[in-house]
Amino acid sequence: MKGGGFGIRLWGFDIAEGERPSSDVLAELWxxxxxxxxxxxxxxxxxxxxxxxxxxxxxxxxxxWNAFKRLTRGCSDDEKRMLYRENANRAYRLGLET
Structure with a gap:
């Protein structure tokens, strides 16, 4: 699953037009x-x-990206590595060194 796109208005989060909430507000919404x-x-x-x-x-x-950091605070270093890098490297066959 791609964990992104939460900023699209289609999701219906209660964010006013032109408003730019902080990462902690976004993390709680998402x-x-x-x-x-x-x-x-x-x-x-x-x-x-x-x-x-x-x-x-x-x-x-x-x-x-700061909201993602807040959302992953409870994840281990290995889990963060998977979420932020390794899973994309594997799925898209990027060939990045691990």
Whole structure:
């Protein structure tokens, strides 16, 4: 599962037009979806990604990635490595050194 695109207005989060919430607000809005994805697919099958510039409808690039950092605070270093890098490396056959 690609864990991204949460900034798209289609999701219906209560974010006013032109408002740019902080990463902690975003993390709390997105947490139920993120945690459900991890529960259903496991950290070995989730890729954190930015859907920027489309996510720019409701957030900044920095706030988006800081929200992901907040969402993954409870994950181990190995789980974070999978979510942020290894799963994408494997799925897209990027050939990045691990």
């Amino acid at each position: 947490r139920p979806f993120f945690e459900t994805g991890l529960e259903l697919f496991g950290t070995e099958r989730v890729i954190l990604e930015s859907n920027y510039p489309v996510d720019g409808q409701t957030t900044t690039f920095t706030a988006l």
